[in-house]
Amino acid sequence: MKTIAFFTTARAEFGILSALIKKVDRDTDLDYRLFAGGMHLAPEFGNTIREIRDRGFHVTDTFDFLLQGDQPRVLAESVGIAVKEVARIFNDYDFDIACLLGDRFELLAIVTNALLFSKPIIHIHGGESTKGAIDDQVRNMITKAAHVHFTSCAEYAENLLKMGESPQRVFNTGALAIDNIRQLDKIPQEALFKELGLQKDKPTVLATYHPVTLESNISPLQQIRNLFTALRAFDFQIIFTAPNMDRGYREIMDEIQTQVANAADYRYIESLGMRRYFSLLPHCRFVIGNSSSGLIEVPYFKIPTVNIGDRQKGRIRHQSVIDTDYSVESIKQGIETAMSAEFRQKLKNMPFKFGDGQAAQKMVDIIKSIELNQDFMRKE
Numbered sequence: 001m002k003t004i005a006f007f008t009t010a011r012a013e014f015g016i017l018s019a020l021i022k023k024v025d026r027d028t029d030l031d032y033r034l035f036a037g038g039m040h041l042a043p044e045f046g047n048t049i050r051e052i053r054d055r056g057f058h059v060t061d062t063f064d065f066l067l068q069g070d071q072p073r074v075l076a077e078s079v080g081i082a083v084k085e086v087a088r089i090f091n092d093y094d095f096d097i098a099c100l101l102g103d104r105f106e107l108l109a110i111v112t113n114a115l116l117f118s119k120p121i122i123h124i125h126g127g128e129s130t131k132g133a134i135d136d137q138v139r140n141m142i143t144k145a146a147h148v149h150f151t152s153c154a155e156y157a158e159n160l161l162k163m164g165e166s167p168q169r170v171f172n173t174g175a176l177a178i179d180n181i182r183q184l185d186k187i188p189q190e191a192l193f194k195e196l197g198l199q200k201d202k203p204t205v206l207a208t209y210h211p212v213t214l215e216s217n218i219s220p221l222q223q224i225r226n227l228f229t230a231l232r233a234f235d236f237q238i239i240f241t242a243p244n245m246d247r248g249y250r251e252i253m254d255e256i257q258t259q260v261a262n263a264a265d266y267r268y269i270e271s272l273g274m275r276r277y278f279s280l281l282p283h284c285r286f287v288i289g290n291s292s293s294g295l296i297e298v299p300y301f302k303i304p305t306v307n308i309g310d311r312q313k314g315r316i317r318h319q320s321v322i323d324t325d326y327s328v329e330s331i332k333q334g335i336e337t338a339m340s341a342e343f344r345q346k347l348k349n350m351p352f353k354f355g356d357g358q359a360a361q362k363m364v365d366i367i368k369s370i371e372l373n374q375d376f377m378r379k380e
Contacts, residue, residue, distance in 0.1 A: 009038030037063035046271030082109035103139035129314025174355015187301030230331035304338035
């Protein structure tokens with residue numbers, strides 16, 4: 001029996017991983033350990049470890065490493081603490097493989113420990129590109145350390161091959177999030193809107209805005225203020241969720257909370273959780289911001305994404321994605337396009353690029369076939 005150690009530090013990452021963890025748990029040849037840390041343990045990000053447990057997942061242990069603040073030194077020191085906390089986990093628990101998803105910078109603490117403890121690494125969502133954020137460099141660093149890669153589409157698999165990864169280690173499985181979307185028991189609209197304080201007869205928008213860590217021409221504060229200025233030109237009810245913990249997140253979070261406090265139709269919820277998030281999307285006129293979800297999961301619902309700025313520059317686009325710059329006028333034009341009946345009509349037959357909802361089973365089959373020997377551990 002192989003035991004997989006799943007490490008999670010953020011709400012979106014765990015939401016995606018959960019489909020694979022469930023599939024591993026049901027397989028008689030596999031077992032799992034689940035280690036949660038980072039933003040999951042922070043009240044300002046929704047204390048989402050409660051959601052993990054409420055959904056029936058057993059959290060084997062936690063690793064708390066976040067310091068207060070978003071300055072480079074604070075974030076770097078947080079990663080240093082994470083290295084130490086994760087070392088304790090690698091030392092105290094027995095497992096065969098470490099599994100990571102995405103491109104959060106704190107995942108480098110887990111990669112470091114996996115290398116030093118001689119544990120193979122499975123990496124999910126490699127080969128992607130986000131030119132406007134350090135995520136690109138972090139993701140590629142994880143790629144070069146990882147022993148197995150599960151990608152969301154063929155183009156991203158090809159990118160890994162161009163980086164020198166062996167074809168025997170790269171598998172195009174599709175995106176795990178689609179497994180979750182297809183299997184999830186959705187909350188009925190009436191119950192969901194009542195819980196969130198929304199009106200059924202008013203256009204609903206979902207907004208998520210993260211720091212653009214490699215943007216130096218316009219501040220995070222000005223970016224988020226421009227977004228609010230553009231939105232105020234329309235009559236929407238809007239749900240805002242918390243930004244990720246990156247350099248500059250505090251300015252964005254504080255401004256969102258200030259603006260929401262002065263607008264009756266705006267709501268701020270640190271984390272919707274996967275069930276509420278995927279239940280809400282079909283009832284949204286569009287989503288807006290710069291989250292990767294707007295480019296990966298949202299197109300599955302065939303609704304528009306207004307994608308602001310350079311954070312997701314380089315990712316594969318569906319026809320539903322409307323790119324804007326940071327200016328108020330450009331964002332307003334993007335919203336007008338998203339609201340256009342003609343544009344929305346074009347999306348009805350839009351093909352989806354990121355798999356068929358069978359990613360978890362494909363991953364499980366591949367994991368079971370792996371021979372954990374010296375040749376596997378030695379990358380060419």
